[in-house]
Amino acid sequence: MSTTTPSHNRSSSPQGTSTWALIIKIKAKVSFIKFDTAQMAERRRDLWKRQAAWLADRDPPTPDPFQCAEAVLEKKQRQAEALIKWTSSYHADTALRSPQR
Structure with missing residues (x-):
């Protein structure tokens, strides 16, 4: 300029x-x-x-709600299976221990 x-x-x-x-x-x-x-x-x-x-x-990235629901369902299913396994083993133990008439 x-x-x-x-x-x-x-x-x-x-x-x-x-x-x-x-x-x-x-x-x-x-x-x-x-x-x-x-x-x-x-x-x-x-x-x-x-x-x-x-x-x-x-x-952290926002988790997918469907994946969270699936994870919760899987956890509940594992807990239910563990409870069933424990209950059946408990009944088997008590049946063996109880005196038979």
Whole structure:
């Protein structure tokens, strides 16, 4: 960007020079704001990525309710089988121990 003024706008008065200086300052400020905005957007995206990674490490995956129900049913079935096995062995023991008439 050139800091010289076009020939048709040149004037010997300080008013003309200060106008161009003001325009240059405004353009520089706008460029800086655009750069700063882009930089902030990049920082925000980086922060979101870090937060997502942190949450992924922190929160365990949500279990499937059907898998949970199946696991509970399998556990209850094993408990019932164990109870049946224990009951039958208990009755067999008591039948052997009881005096026969």
